[in-house]
Amino acid sequence: MKTYPIAKSNRTPWCDESTYQAMYTESINDSDAFWAKQAKLFLDWDKDWAQASNVDYSKGQIEWFKGGELNVAYNCIDRHLSERADQVAIIWEGDNPDVSESVTYQQLHDKVAKFANGLKKLGVKKGDRVCIYMPMILEASYAMLACARIGAIHSVVFGGFSPEALKDRILDSECKIVITADEGVRGGKAIPLKANVDKAIGACDCVDAVIVVEHTKGDVHWGIKDVWYHELVSDVPADCPCESYDAETPLFILYTSGSTGKPKGVLHTSGGYLLYAAMTHKYTFDYQDGDVYWCTADVG
Template sequence: MSDIKTYPIDAKVAANSWADSNTRAAMYQESISDSEAFWHKQAGMVDWIKEPTTIKQTSFAPGNVDIKWYADGELNVAANCLDRHLSAYGDEIAIIWEGDDPADNRHISYRELHAQVCKFSNALLAQGAKKGDVITLYMPMIPEAAVAMLACARIGAVHSVIFGGFSPEAISGRVAGANSNIIITADEGIRGGRSIPLKGNVDQAIANLDCVEKVVVVKRTGSDVAWQAGRDVWYEDIVATASDQHTPEVMNAEDPLFILYTSGSTGQPKGLQHTSGGYLVWAALTHKYVFDYKPGDIYWCTADVGWITGHSYIIYGPLANRATTLMFEGVPNYPTNARFGEVIAKHKVNQFYTAPTAIRALMQHGDDVLGDADLTSIKLLGSVGEPINPEAWEWYRKVFSDGTAPIVDTWWQTETGGHMITPLPGSIATKPGSATLPFFGVQPALVDNDGQLIEGAAEGNLVILDSWPGQARSIWGNHQRFEETYFSTFENVYFTGDGARRDEDGYYWITGRVDDVLNVSGHRMGTAEIESALVAHEATSEAAVVGYPHDIKGQGIYCYVTLKDGYKMTDELKVELRNWVRADIGPIAAPDFIQLAPGLPKTRSGKIMRRILRKIAANDYAELGDTSTLADPSVVNDLIDNRCNR
């Protein structure tokens, strides 16, 4: 690794944060040594209809994986996000909505949001929804998506949100897997100036499904859509006559709140099941401490509600904490590359949370990419979704703030419900590229391939030794698969599927998925480390590294490189990049192939589809699977035509 700079805690930030170093250390110690007492206290983050007396009942034992938190408590999640704020703070802004078109925006108060949620709750009940039903959402990033999620929570229905970029085939499998009887969608979505046929995709998806009884359609663009009388209803019509008074359903803490499907390395997508009480405590607590959120702050997470980040850090965590949360329909580069800066300036955003993919995409356009946007409101920056390379970390801090804002590089998963390893801005010094230290109650560890614990500075498989309140409870309808996926590789611990390195200060560095770890001539190395080295070169804007079968070394190193404006891929540059990686990591990491990638195959959420890159690198591209969810499927043909390994 290159020399890594440590950024000390800013004394001013520490003085005004929820936790300075001493507070954080004491809280973390109590969360481990007296877990029950600690989590009993933290239950006070939410309002209970019936206070829990049983705090933790968890087992990771083979054949008996059973996770319960606050099991005798009763609450309603939507009431915690809305009703409890109304008497004193009802006129405060809950959601700022920024449309794809910069001219479109709305400010929705807690009182207004509560009324909309109550009306839609009553409308859903009138359409036949009931407690325990699974209701699927396939929505654009509009306020009605938040209304729909909260209405499901209010009536005790389980929501299953599908990202608006998924194909009809992907929708169909998820609807059938959850036996969903109601779908909420829109006529179209808008993203980057382009329309997306959401209703048309739903129609295709459910053409051969018997479980769907109603399709509720929000008018986003007003375009004509196909209509099935008796099944399809307009959102606007059914809420128009509905009452804005509704008593929330009493829910047990362990009743399911939502299912969220995540892709597995094998088999069908997994519908991870999150519950009501523990999840909400976890989402609210992490949002408060990690973002150091204070009343009156304007908080912006750029994710989509179709992913766990949108669930926990656009909707549930912020609204439970009475935050003002910004929902963004658009993309970073529309209408110009300065859009993020313009939105920050327009709404005076204080905390900004985005993905390394977005940061690196903007990096290639230079330090002035945000133009003359006023970013003085920024107090904190966050990173989510994948490891951020140190160069992007440094650039992010310099360009998106005055150069002094703390960065919280958060490691967590759909399965964890919320942040797991992360800095806290007032209490943990940061190292660019490191997720740093565990959040309260989280006990990470490294094990070797035989499951033996590794102590001290080391690299290995990242596991979590004990449960935490936000943990997923099961895979919907298939608890055996839940146990096999997360608890059978290494017994009596939760296996994250990620590799990590722990340094001499106990800081964790995520090296990538274990299946993204290369084994070159018996040496293990994370693809993220090689990618980070490539992106540190002045010519590189983005890189993706995969392994491919090598006759001598077992695996060779294949690098896809996107160049910054003004650079061309020449034989000389390939040699320079190869030597650059050799110098940064060592000769064992020298790339075997470097291919120019004008674009990388990414989903619309920005996730790189590495399975496609592996296939092309292996010269085995006949069956690439479903590429319909890619933001730009045409990049795949370019990569195939210009592949290096023939």
């Protein structure tokens, strides 16, 4: 049996018990001060907020960093370019283990900016909803970050869901655009994603266009609303300004499974979700510079 040594940095946790308890006590005794410090430590802001949190459980009202402004894509990509442009940001492995691709931060920036410009070319603007029904390919991450770059709200639907389930989610969130691929591949078997979209959008008058990534080059039906991804981004620049928006601006909608009733769209806002993700990455996963985070979960 082959074993692999654990790096020294990964054998030393980011904090000891006393440090953790001190942070916990601070978060309880002065919650706003604690979260404000974390928000400024982990995120870049375009505008400061007046109050870190506004929570009223009796009314179901919860707001984080309202009035503060930022951009999610800038925080995920752009701010890293000065030092990490040539470093790998994403390692993708296909259904076939022999197929993989690495994308640097600069390449990620360019792909996302072009996708964002492509969305704008189709009339997508801040607040519009975009459905992402895709296989586990790099373009799925480009799509999510492109939406965040221009302030559009994305709704990722698991690629294993049926046309009926897809239709329900498109209608509920009134998606203007659907992004998909010709086919997905799982265990060597082709998944007819585009065909599923065709069945779903027949009852979705809200959909203006369907962007199709050519993944397997499988045969697909082509309709008047369909646009090839590679053609959409072929003549747009690899630079797109980041839209600055309030921390409470919706970032994405993720639907519950529907196993106990009608699926419910859970809305995640930009500032609070981004800070949660950043803190979890550092404090829970104990991320050290240079670590590779391996995600086996499907988007959606």
